[in-house]
Each structure stands twice: as structure tokens, then as C-alpha cells.
Amino acid sequence: MKPKIETCLSPALLHLYDVSDSIVVIIDVLRATSTISAALYNGAKYIIPVAKVDECIQLGMELNAITAGERDGQIAPGLQYGNSPQDYPRSFIENKILVLTTTNGTKLLHMSLQQNAKEIITGSFANLNSTVKYLKSSGKNILLGCSAWKDKFNLEDTLFAGAVVEQLKDDFIVDCDASKMAQALFDDTKGNIFAYMQKKAANHYKRLMGFDLETDLNFCLEYNKADCLVIYKDGKLVKGSF
Amino acid sequence: MKPKIETCLSPALLHLYDVSDSIVVIIDVLRATSTISAALYNGAKYIIPVAKVDECIQLGMELNAITAGERDGQIAPGLQYGNSPQDYPRSFIENKILVLTTTNGTKLLHMSLQQNAKEIITGSFANLNSTVKYLKSSGKNILLGCSAWKDKFNLEDTLFAGAVVEQLKDDFIVDCDASKMAQALFDDTKGNIFAYMQKKAANHYKRLMGFDLETDLNFCLEYNKADCLVIYKDGKLVKGSF
Numbered sequence: 001m002k003p004k005i006e007t008c009l010s011p012a013l014l015h016l017y018d019v020s021d022s023i024v025v026i027i028d029v030l031r032a033t034s035t036i037s038a039a040l041y042n043g044a045k046y047i048i049p050v051a052k053v054d055e056c057i058q059l060g061m062e063l064n065a066i067t068a069g070e071r072d073g074q075i076a077p078g079l080q081y082g083n084s085p086q087d088y089p090r091s092f093i094e095n096k097i098l099v100l101t102t103t104n105g106t107k108l109l110h111m112s113l114q115q116n117a118k119e120i121i122t123g124s125f126a127n128l129n130s131t132v133k134y135l136k137s138s139g140k141n142i143l144l145g146c147s148a149w150k151d152k153f154n155l156e157d158t159l160f161a162g163a164v165v166e167q168l169k170d171d172f173i174v175d176c177d178a179s180k181m182a183q184a185l186f187d188d189t190k191g192n193i194f195a196y197m198q199k200k201a202a203n204h205y206k207r208l209m210g211f212d213l214e215t216d217l218n219f220c221l222e223y224n225k226a227d228c229l230v231i232y233k234d235g236k237l238v239k240g241s242f
Numbered sequence: 243m244k245p246k247i248e249t250c251l252s253p254a255l256l257h258l259y260d261v262s263d264s265i266v267v268i269i270d271v272l273r274a275t276s277t278i279s280a281a282l283y284n285g286a287k288y289i290i291p292v293a294k295v296d297e298c299i300q301l302g303m304e305l306n307a308i309t310a311g312e313r314d315g316q317i318a319p320g321l322q323y324g325n326s327p328q329d330y331p332r333s334f335i336e337n338k339i340l341v342l343t344t345t346n347g348t349k350l351l352h353m354s355l356q357q358n359a360k361e362i363i364t365g366s367f368a369n370l371n372s373t374v375k376y377l378k379s380s381g382k383n384i385l386l387g388c389s390a391w392k393d394k395f396n397l398e399d400t401l402f403a404g405a406v407v408e409q410l411k412d413d414f415i416v417d418c419d420a421s422k423m424a425q426a427l428f429d430d431t432k433g434n435i436f437a438y439m440q441k442k443a444a445n446h447y448k449r450l451m452g453f454d455l456e457t458d459l460n461f462c463l464e465y466n467k468a469d470c471l472v473i474y475k476d477g478k479l480v481k482g483s484f
Contacts, residue, residue, distance in 0.1 A: 009395055013254055016393055151258055153251055153420040178395040180442050181427060188426050200422050 005168055007144040007161045007178040011108045012151040014115060023140050024117040025131065025164070026232075028105030028147035029156040030204045031083050033124040033230070034220040036100070038085035040239040041127070041226035043094035047237040049106045053078055056101045066093070069101035074211070076101065085126070085219050085226070104147035109232065112145060120232035121240070125160060125193060125221055130229040132167045134242050142172065144179070155185070155202040156221070159193055162186025194221040247410055249386040249403045249420040253350045254393040256357060265382050266359040267373065267406070268474075270347030270389035271398040272446045273325050275366040275472070276462040278342070280327035282481040283369070283468035285336035289479040291348045295320055298343045308335070311343035316453070318343065327368070327461050327468070346389035351474065354387060362474035363482070367402055367435060367463060372471040374409045376484050384414065386421070397427070397444040398463070401435055404428025436463040 006022075008014055027033060036047055050056050053069060053076045060067035060080075068081035075082040083102055100106070105122070112120055118140070123131040135142055144164055146157035162182035165174060174180065189196035194217065197205040208217055219225055231240035248264075250256055269275060278289055292298050295311060295318045302309035302322075310323035317324040325344055342348070347364070354362055360382070365373040377384055386406055388399035404424035407416060416422065431438040436459065439447040450459055461467055473482035 009251060010255060012258070013252060013393065013395075016254070149419075151255065152418070153255075153423065155419045155423060158423065175445065176394070177391075177397045177442075177445050180444065181395065181397060181400065181423070184430050184442070185423060185426060188430060200419075200426070202422065203417065203419050 002171065002173045003139055003141045005142045005144065005165060005172040005174055005179055006176040007146070007182050009146050009153050009158065009178050010148040010151050011111055014108070014111050014145065017143050019112060019115050019117040019143050021118055021141055022143045023119040023121060023135065023138060024112040024143045024145050025121055025123045026105055026109050026112065026145050026147065027123050027157045027160050028102065029124050029160050029220055030208060031085060031216060031220050032102040032105030033122040034126045035083050035085045035088065036122050036230055036237055037124050037127040037228065038226040039088040039093050039098055040230055040237065041228045042088055042090040044088065045095055045097050047098045047100055048235060049109055049237060050099060050101045051106055051110055053101055056099050059099045063097050063099065065097035065099045067099050071103060084213070084216050086215060104149060108145050108147045122230040122237065123160060123164065125223055126219065126226040127224065127228055127230060128163060129224045129227050132164055134229050136168060136171055137242060149204055154204055155200060156197065156204060158182045159186050159189060194218060197221060244413065244415050245381055245383045247384045247386065247407060247414040247416055247421055248418040249388070249424050251388050251395050251400065251420050252390040252393050253353055256350070256353050256387065259385050261354060261357050261359040261385050263360055263383055264385045265361045265363060265377065265380060266354040266385045266387050267363055267365045268347055268351045268354065268387050268389065269365050269399045269402050270344065271366050271402050271462055272450060273327060273458060273462055274344040274347030274389070275364040276368045277325050277327045277330065278364050278472055278479055279366050279369040279470060280468040281330040281335050281340050282472055282479065283470045284330055284332040286330065287337055287339050289340045289342055290477060291351055291479060292341060292343045293348055293352055295343055298341050301341045305339050305341065307339035307341045309341050313345060326455065326458050328457060346391060350387050350389045364472040364479065365402060365406065367465055368461065368468040369466065369470055369472060370405060371466045371469050374406055376471050378410060378413055379484060391446055396446055397442060398439065398446060400424045401428050401431060436460060439463060
């Protein structure tokens with residue numbers, strides 16, 4: 001029997017899914033998982049995702065690492081860098097350790113751990129290809145986990161889930177309405193995510209535009225700009241090979 | 243300033259919305275709110291929605307009322323009738339009281355009450371016109387509340403939310419991603435909900451088809467088959483006028 005693919009639209013719904021036998025894909029397109037992809041693609045040694053700002057500062061000192069993170073879309077006080085993929089070019093991040101805290105993505109990752117997820121990876125349009133290839137080759141059940149915005153549904157994470165379902169639908173059982181909706185929504189974009197988000201004036205798109213972050217949005221809503229597999233292992237996000 | 247329209251995709255997300263200043267529209271297309279509409283349209287005196295089966299039996303005896311309800315899509319043991327709109331033709335239900343308990347819709351209604359909803363109405367494709375007209379004339383904030391399936395997202399309730407957003411978008415502020423998604427999804431149906439549900443093989447559609455309830459599905463997925471306004475007032479669902 002084929003493995004199944006399901007989509008969870010908000011961390012507040014995660015408890016409805018048994019993830020003990022699934023790969024959970026943490027999706028936080030604007031911008032945590034796009035930035036994670038960029039940093040690892042550009043040679044970061046590894047990334048430690050933490051829940052709280054003070055934990056981030058403490059661990060940064062212990063490991064002599066870069067500390068970064070945002071709250072409500074702005075650099076959190078006490079941290080060095082923000083949550084922009086552009087903050088992490090190779091010239092800066094190569095061979096460095098990054099300790100990162102974000103509003104929604106980190107939270108979902110830790111919740112998945114608590115629910116004993118069999119395996120955790122992170123996904124974004126920046127690493128769509130590698131994510132899809134890995135999931136396809138795994139033969140395991142998949143839960144696409146949208147980080148949402150303070151638990152409220154968002155378009156960008158759902159569109160990414162839809163892009164994954166679109167590419168995996170022949171090899172997996174797609175029997176959940178959320179996955180079907182995500183796929184229909186992705187089809188509706190005709191492949192141009194940026195234009196779609198602009199047209200729909202999605203909430204977080206507008207928020208970031210308000211912070212003058214159009215270049216970030218371009219990066220996060222294009223395909224495969226930092227294409228590598230991102231796996232969570234022993235508390236660290238690392239570039240995976242397969 | 244225009245009032246706003248938001249969409250809540252699951253009872254498990256209701257706590258994220260302040261409904262104290264909103265009309266909450268309880269949506270449970272398959273089949274609670276369609277059946278409620280049918281019974282009131284056909285002359286039922288009023289309907290009392292209750293959470294539990296034993297409460298339904300007790301109240302039915304006290305009021306000499308019809309008791310009805312389902313659990314997991316089947317007539318609940320101890321009750322007289324199920325949750326099919328066809329069970330309530332005028333010849334049977336006129337001037338009678340109905341005590342009804344359902345899996346998802348009743349639950350969301352009681353949660354909305356606990357969260358001090360300003361006003362509660364119920365909506366379904368069967369009473370789309372009246373629902374939209376009333377909401378438009380109200381000038382109040384709206385929360386479209388999808389009953390979902392055991393808290394999991396479903397297509398049919400979201401499609402109804404989308405149909406409402408589509409008709410109200412010029413008179414309300416639509417600034418929530420869930421409403422935008424619902425509208426895009428509804429647009430995708432090209433107006434034929436039944437065909438769309440069939441094509442997508444939506445979860446609850448398949449479940450009811452398995453129970454041989456195609457006629458029910460036809461009723462519930464067509465427009466304005468029992469077009470009346472349904473308002474919740476003092477513990478009762480009644481046919482409203484405006």
C-alpha cells in the first residue's frame with residue numbers, strides 16, 4: 001500500500017494527527033524555513049532552533065555561534081541578526097553555527113518533537129526540489145505541517161504544501177481535505193507564487209511589504225533558490241544527503 | 243469603516259477569534275445546518291440544538307418533541323430520526339418541535355455561545371441567499387465558522403464560506419487568509435459544488451456516499467433548496483425575518 005500524505009493547517013491542529021509514524025515537514029515560508037535553507041545551502045555548519053530569545057542568547061555564547069531570530073517580523077532584542085535569508089550569504093555564514101528562534105516555525109518543530117514525530121525535515125519554496133525528492137524516495141507517511149501565523153491559517157505555507165502534494169500525488173494516498181484544498185490552491189497560482197500572493201494581498205505578504213522586505217519575499221516565493229535537504233537530527237538542523 | 247469578514251476553519255481554532263462583536267455563522271453543510279434549514283423551511287416550530295444524546299432524549303420527552311441526531315453519520319441509538327434533510331418534509335415536521343444533536347455543528351454553536359458571540363445564525367447552501375442578504379443588511383462583523391470533521395478541515399464548509407465571501411467581498415473588509423482561500427476555492431468550483439466534491443472525492447462526501455446518501459448530498463450541495471434565515475435565539479433555532 002502507498003504511504004499517505006496529510007496536511008495540518010495550523011500548530012493548533014497538530015494534536016489531531018498521529019505523527020509517530022510520519023515524516024513531519026515544518027513549513028514556514030515567510031521566512032524561517034526559507035532562511036534555514038539559505039544558511040545551510042551557503043555552508044552553515046548547523047542550525048539550532050530554539051523556542052525562546054534568552055535561550056538563544058545563552059546558547060550563542062556557549063557555542064560561540066551567530067544568534068538570530070524575530071518576534072512579530074522584527075529582530076528580537078538581544079539577538080544579532082534577523083530572519084532574512086539575505087542575512088546569510090556564504091561569505092558570512094560558511095562554517096558557522098547559527099542559533100535561531102522564530103515566532104511560528106520553531107514552535108511547530110518543538111511540538112512535533114513532543115508528539116514523537118518519526119522524523120522532521122523543513123521545507124520552503126527555496127528547497128522544494130530536494131524536499132520533494134527526499135519525501136518521494138522515503139516511502140514513508142508524510143505530514144505537511146504549516147506553521148501558520150499565531151495559529152491562524154496562512155496562504156504561503158498552504159501553497160507550499162500544495163506544491164508538494166502536486167508532485168507527490170501519484171505516489172502517495174491523498175485522502176485528507178486539507179491536502180486537496182492545498183493542491184487546488186497551488187494549481188490556482190499557475191506556478192507564479194509571488195504574483196498570486198500579490199494579487200491576494202495575503203496577510204503576511206502585506207506585513208513584510210510594510211517592513212520594506214520585497215527582496216526577501218522574492219527569495220522566499222521563488223523555486224529552489226537554496227536547494228538542499230534540511231533534516232533535524234539530535235537538536236540540530238543539518239544539510240542532509242540522500 | 244466597513245465591517246470585516248473572517249473565516250474560522252475548525253472549532254479548534256475558534257479561540258483565536260473575538261466573536262463578542264460578531265455574527266457567527268455556524269456552517270455544517272453535510273448535513274446539520276442543511277437539515278436545520280430544511281426543517282424550519284418546512285414549518286417546524288423551532289429547533290433546539292443540544293450537545294448530548296441523553297439530553298436530546300430527555301428534552302424530547304419534556305417537550306413532546308421529535309428527537310433526532312447522528313454520531314459518525316448514523317442515527318444515534320435512542321433517537322427517532324437522523325440528520326437527513328429528507329426526513330423533514332412539511333407533511334411531517336410542520337408545527338412540530340425538533341430536538342437535534344449532531345457531531346460537529348452543535349459543538350461549534352455551543353462553543354460560540356461560551357465565547358459570547360454577539361449573534362448566531364446557521365448557514366448552508368440550502369439557505370445561502372437568505373444568509374447572504376441578512377449578513378449584508380446587518381452591517382456587523384462576521385465570523386464564518388466551519389464545523390469541520392472532528393476538528394479537521396473539510397472542503398464543504400469551506401466552500402460555503404467561500405460562496406458567502408464571494409457575495410459580500412465588496413461590502414466587507416476581507417483581510418484574513420482563510421477567507422481569501424475559501425473564496426479562491428469556491429471560484430474553483432465554477433458554481434457546481436456537487437461536481438467539485440465528486441471530482442475531489444472530499445472525505446465526508448465519500449463517507450456519505452458509502453452510506454448510500456446521494457440524494458442527501460444533492461440536496462445539501464445545491465443552492466437555496468430551503469431558503470430561509472435561521473437565527474439562534476434563547477436556546478432555539480428559529481426562522482427569522484428581516
